[in-house]
Amino acid sequence: MTSEDILKRYFGYETFRGFQKEVIDTIVSGTDALVLMPTGGGKSLCYQIPALMLDGLTVVVSPLIALMKDQVDMLADVGIEARSLNSTQTFEDACDVIREIRSGEVKLLYVAPERLVSPRMLALLDEIKVSLFAVDEAHCISVWGHDFRPEYQQLDILKNRYPNVPRLALTATADEQTRNEIVSRLLNNPKVFLDSFDRPNIRYRMYEKNKGFIQEIIDFITGEHMHESGIVYCATRNKTQAVASALKAAGIDALVYHAGLENEQREANQAAFFERDCVMVATIAFGMGIDKPDVRFIIHVDMPKSIESFFQETGRAGRDGKPAESVLYYGLEDLMTQRAFIEQSDADDLHKQVSLHKLESMLALAESVTCRRAQLLTYFGEEAAESCGNCDNCQNPPVARDAQVDAQKLLSCIYRCSKTNGLGFGASHVINVLRGENNAKVFERRHDELPTFGIGRDHTMKYWRRVLRQLITKHYVNVNYQVANVLTVSEKAKTLLRGQEPFFIRVEGAKKLASQKVLNHEDLDDAEQRLFSLLRQWRRECAMENAIAAYNIFPDATLIQIAKRKPEQPSDLVGISGIGEKRIERYGDAVCRIVNRWRENEQTLAFSAMF
Numbered sequence: 001m002t003s004e005d006i007l008k009r010y011f012g013y014e015t016f017r018g019f020q021k022e023v024i025d026t027i028v029s030g031t032d033a034l035v036l037m038p039t040g041g042g043k044s045l046c047y048q049i050p051a052l053m054l055d056g057l058t059v060v061v062s063p064l065i066a067l068m069k070d071q072v073d074m075l076a077d078v079g080i081e082a083r084s085l086n087s088t089q090t091f092e093d094a095c096d097v098i099r100e101i102r103s104g105e106v107k108l109l110y111v112a113p114e115r116l117v118s119p120r121m122l123a124l125l126d127e128i129k130v131s132l133f134a135v136d137e138a139h140c141i142s143v144w145g146h147d148f149r150p151e152y153q154q155l156d157i158l159k160n161r162y163p164n165v166p167r168l169a170l171t172a173t174a175d176e177q178t179r180n181e182i183v184s185r186l187l188n189n190p191k192v193f194l195d196s197f198d199r200p201n202i203r204y205r206m207y208e209k210n211k212g213f214i215q216e217i218i219d220f221i222t223g224e225h226m227h228e229s230g231i232v233y234c235a236t237r238n239k240t241q242a243v244a245s246a247l248k249a250a251g252i253d254a255l256v257y258h259a260g261l262e263n264e265q266r267e268a269n270q271a272a273f274f275e276r277d278c279v280m281v282a283t284i285a286f287g288m289g290i291d292k293p294d295v296r297f298i299i300h301v302d303m304p305k306s307i308e309s310f311f312q313e314t315g316r317a318g319r320d321g322k323p324a325e326s327v328l329y330y331g332l333e334d335l336m337t338q339r340a341f342i343e344q345s346d347a348d349d350l351h352k353q354v355s356l357h358k359l360e361s362m363l364a365l366a367e368s369v370t371c372r373r374a375q376l377l378t379y380f381g382e383e384a385a386e387s388c389g390n391c392d393n394c395q396n397p398p399v400a401r402d403a404q405v406d407a408q409k410l411l412s413c414i415y416r417c418s419k420t421n422g423l424g425f426g427a428s429h430v431i432n433v434l435r436g437e438n439n440a441k442v443f444e445r446r447h448d449e450l451p452t453f454g455i456g457r458d459h460t461m462k463y464w465r466r467v468l469r470q471l472i473t474k475h476y477v478n479v480n481y482q483v484a485n486v487l488t489v490s491e492k493a494k495t496l497l498r499g500q501e502p503f504f505i506r507v508e509g510a511k512k513l514a515s516q517k518v519l520n521h522e523d524l525d526d527a528e529q530r531l532f533s534l535l536r537q538w539r540r541e542c543a544m545e546n547a548i549a550a551y552n553i554f555p556d557a558t559l560i561q562i563a564k565r566k567p568e569q570p571s572d573l574v575g576i577s578g579i580g581e582k583r584i585e586r587y588g589d590a591v592c593r594i595v596n597r598w599r600e601n602e603q604t605l606a607f608s609a610m611f
């Protein structure tokens with residue numbers, strides 16, 4: 001079969017998207033490839049279709065067990081023999097999979113990187129014909145990547161051990177340095193495919209935290225996004241629980257997901273997220289491989305560690321192409337927490353330097369005064385217009401304030417406070433001194449006698465924290481994360497103190513933006529909406545019965561097409577996007593029963609309305 005035949009028969013699509021066809025042709029010809037395609041762009045088809053065209057086993061490296069299960073379930077549902085080997089399987093189950101591999105029954109095998117390079121796994125692969133190695137989330141192999149994992153670097157064994165087997169590296173987020181390292185470690189003379197990073201349907205907004213920002217999140221959801229799907233990301237498990245409780249108290253259907261929950265609870269909450277429109281409050285443990293198309297908003301309660309992480313997480317919104325929102329809250333505590341995590345990690349010095357640089361780039365994006373989208377695209381090496389017209393900075397421009405004198409005041413206060421004990425003090429205390437606060441700690445340390453006491457009382461605590469964030473990011477101020485986060489002035493600050501360098505900070509615009517309302521499947525009339533609801537209910541029950549994700553049966557876009565076409569018999573489903581031959585065989589009768597039952601009910605309603 002040709003790639004087009006496979007696309008239509010198994011996956012139910014008439015045409016390829018973007019450069020999918022070119023990637024498939026490249027792999028089938030035996031050439032390595034690097035594919036950089038945004039989240040939701042269709043990367044998986046780039047190796048799933050070659051797996052059916054090539055003679056042998058396609059091995060897919062995947063970092064998460066949940067992601068493997070999701071992919072295997074989906075492929076099994078369309079009639080493709082796929083398996084996984086992972087740590088949750090019993091010895092007997094793993095032996096069954098290995099037997100099926102040896103007998104040639106399996107076309108795709110999903111494994112974690114550490115499992116792939118184990119001696120037993122390599123010995124097994126030596127016995128059989130391997131047609132392709134596909135490495136998903138390939139940025140994990142690079143120390144420059146935002147999610148570096150040492151176990152991924154062991155994959156460089158593939159180049160030497162299996163030089164004649166083509167390799168495909170796939171990722172949604174990788175800057176130029178990361179891409180170069182992926183190529184050097186995994187690939188030989190690859191063809192590189194770079195898709196656009198632009199997601200024009202997502203509107204980006206970033207706000208400095210204030211005491212009432214959780215209420216702002218509640219107002220945002222209840223105002224125009226009630227009964228819609230969204231994800232709220234938090235940095236810690238405790239904050240996840242606290243934010244979810246606040247949302248529930250406001251009447252929002254909120255679920256929780258983090259590594260501290262029991263496996264059964266995590267799985268139940270994840271399944272519920274796909275079954276109904278609700279809000280998932282989660283750590284970054286949730287989301288990789290999530291393919292729910294109608295997520296209307298992503299909210300970050302805490303600033304991510306890098307632009308790559310931010311882009312990947314926000315990319316889980318609006319996969320159906322309809323308007324979606326990305327809202328980020330950030331503050332000094334985020335910067336301090338992330339820097340402390342980096343400084344205190346077991347990573348080597350190079351990785352720490354790279355991580356700090358990425359964190360600083362993320363803060364620079366949050367505090368910028370120019371187009372958010374243009375900065376995102378430029379970061380990934382893509383040309384962009386100066387203004388997108390669909391972010392907060394474009395629609396409600398902030399201004400840059402000359403804060404050189406204020407920066408000098410804060411630096412001077414940090415220096416004079418540190419001279420009193422030879423070590424330094426934390427941010428809150430220094431700013432209290434600067435603002436002339438009459439509290440016990442200030443008087444106890446006799447810091448009310450310092451010449452900098454009260455010279456910054458004309459600005460708020462929030463303003464001084466904004467200045468301090470920039471001083472830390474630009475390395476004018478050092479933070480001792482080993483000792484209570486105390487502050488000291490760096491050598492670099494001398495030029496700023498002498499007035500030899502400019503210093504600007506962002507001042508927020510006058511107002512915040514209203515949400516963009518997305519109508520619920522606006523292209524369906526009232527009767528079709530009722531049919532759509534019945535189809536979703538059937539999909540939910542079918543997913544629970546077969547223990548698979550609901551979207552692996554049919555996405556909403558396919559159910560909408562069914563509701564518009566109203567098929568009377570399975571053959572009427574041919575040509576609907578997302579329905580291949582195997583799915584017609586599996587679900588055609590059930591879908592048509594629902595449609596015909598709905599048609600009878602509608603006729604009864606119409607007849608009753610006549611009398």
